[in-house]
Amino acid sequence: MNLTLYVWRQKNADDKGRMETYAAKNISTHMSFLEMLDVVNEDLIEQGIEPIAFDHDCREGICGMCSLVVNGRPHGPEKATTICQLHMRHFKEGDKIYIEPWRAKAFAVVKDLVVDRSALDRIMAAGGFVSVNTGGVPDGNSIPISKVDADTAMDAAACIGCGACVASCKNASAMLFVAAKVSQFASLPQGKVEASRRVRAMIDQMDVEGFGNCTNFQECEAACPKEISIKFIAKMNREYLKSSVAPSKG
Amino acid sequence: MDTIQVSTMSSHRPVTAYKSSIGMKLLMGITGFTFIGFVTGHMIGNLQVFLGPEKLNAYAHTLQSLGALLWIIRLSLFTFFAVHIFFGIKLWLENKASRPIPYVKEVNVESTFSSRIMIWSGLAMFSFVVYHLLHFTLIVTNPEYAVLKENLDVYSMMVVGFSNYWISAVYVVAMIFLSLHVNHAVFSMFQTFGLTNAKWIPLLRRIGNLYAILILVGYVSMPIAVLLNIITLH
Structure with a gap:
């Protein structure tokens, strides 16, 4: 299979960047999208062109490292699939494929398709944890948790960050990410202790980082490779309202 | 190396809620909710035009006789309107700034047309409200209604006003924008208030669609009825 790629190339954060056109030749339908890029990069190296830089790590859809906007859709056209798990059988001979980096003020381009997502780490550092300041490891199952609550927390915790x-949102808002993290803790007794302070700390950090605001477009839910529901955004809004009206001491 | 600034939970200093992203959204939701109430009430009140001049003009007299209460309602609506517009524009500007470099290939997957044009349908509503007040309330654009206005003959004002094709066209176009605006507003408001879950999200979207159609049909029926001579001067 032969394809035409339009790829965003940018030397570094200061470079203006531009789209470049490359031919992807003899691509097997069994390859993953990233393997296809590996083949293109080998071609580029042989031609003496700098290979395309892109983020990747586990290549099995669980680490959250890969980040390509393919034909305007983060992680490409398949539902519930990271770009590393997207296979070339979803494309056909002669396809034109646009490959762009995550676009957001809070995610500066480092090089080509690699962006700096440390803003998400700083949101986590602001409140995405449970404070356990002393003592040994608690016994497993010492705090009974209902199946419903455990499942809700697990659904939210499926977020790979x-x-x-952010990339799919028309406003580059990080609400779904923050909502998943807030809900994951707020659904469990261990996390409820600090729920009030947590939601405010994480939202404040989200605002400081320069992410946009939520317009309830629902684009995020459609793009999420882990299918996190926007019901968690409603949950976060409830948590925020609760913490504003009646902040707990925790 | 750059210093990383993070306000952790322990040292956390709460910012004023209205400055936060969710705080501003809540203000949009609360003010928007009152407009949904107003828009619904205003439509039901005016639909009495189909019941004849006595009914509609009696309704106008009842509103006028509220006296101070009417002014409290007017001032509250005006304040809420100003807040809604101020934060609507502020949020829109912030959202624009959050993605300085647009995608070369831009696609829409889940977002609706009405959700993407909220700022434009909103600004269209603002322009319309200004015109509407100049037209029927302050009678600046059509001073010939002055006698009718003095007698509180709202029925005749409506018939005379909508007999003009251009005026009717302005009202119909404005109501299309209003309909698009509330189509997204209903679901968005409940979501912002946190009053949704997996079951209610699709349901509220449908309720929003239905409400938008009701508003459009209800309001547009009045100029159309005048133009088709279903409602005439008595």
Whole structure:
């Protein structure tokens, strides 16, 4: 299969950047999208052109490192699929494919398709944890948790922090990411203790980082490779309202 | 190396809620909710035009006789309107700034047309409200209504006003924008208030669609009825 790629090339953060056109030749339908880029890069190296830089790590859809906007859609056209798990059988001979980095003020381009997502780490550092300041490891199952609550927390915790929600949002808002993290803790007794302070700390950090605001477009849910529901955004809004009206001491 | 600034939970200093992203959204939701109430009430009140001049003019007299209460309602609506517009524009500007470099290939997957044009349908509503007040309330654009206005003959004002094709066209176009605006507003408001879950999100979207259609049909029926001579001067 032969394809035409339009790829964003940018030397470094200060470079203006531009789209470049490359031919992807003899691509097997069994390859993943990233393997296809590996093949293109080998071609580029042989031609003496700098290979395309892109983020990747586990290549099995669980680490949240890969981050390509393919034909305007973060992680490409398949539902619930990271770009590393997208296979070339979803494309056909002669396809034109646009490959761009995550676009957001809070995610500066480092090089080509690699962006700096440390803003998400700083939101986590602001409140995405449970404070356990002393004592040994608590016994497993010492705090009974209902199946419903455990499942809700697990659904939220499925977030791999890739930032596709930000990339897909018309406002580059990080609400789905923050909502997943806030809800994951707020659904469990261990996390409820600090729920009030947590939601405010994480939202404040989100605002400081320069992410946009939520317009309830629902684009994030469609782009999320882990299918995190926007119901968690409603949950976060409830948590925020609760913490504003009646902040707990925790 | 750059210093990383993070306000952790322990040293956390709460910012004033209205400055935060969710705080501003809540203000949009609360003010928007009152407009949904107003828009619904205003439509039901005016639909009495189909019941004849006595009914509609009696309704106008009842509103006028509220006296101070009417002014409290007017001033509250005006304040809420100003807040809604101020934060609507502020949020829109912030959202624009959050993505300085646009995508070369831009696609829409889940977002609706009405959700993407909220700022434009909103600004269209603002322009319309200014015109509407100049037209029927302050009678600046059509001073010939002055006698009718003095007698509180709202019925005749409506018939005379909508008999003009251009005026009717302005009202119909404005109501299309209003309909688009509330189509997204209903769901968005409940979501911002946190009053949704997986079951209610699709339901509220449908309720929003239905409400938008009701508003459009209800309001547009009045100029159309005048133009089709279903409602005439008595």
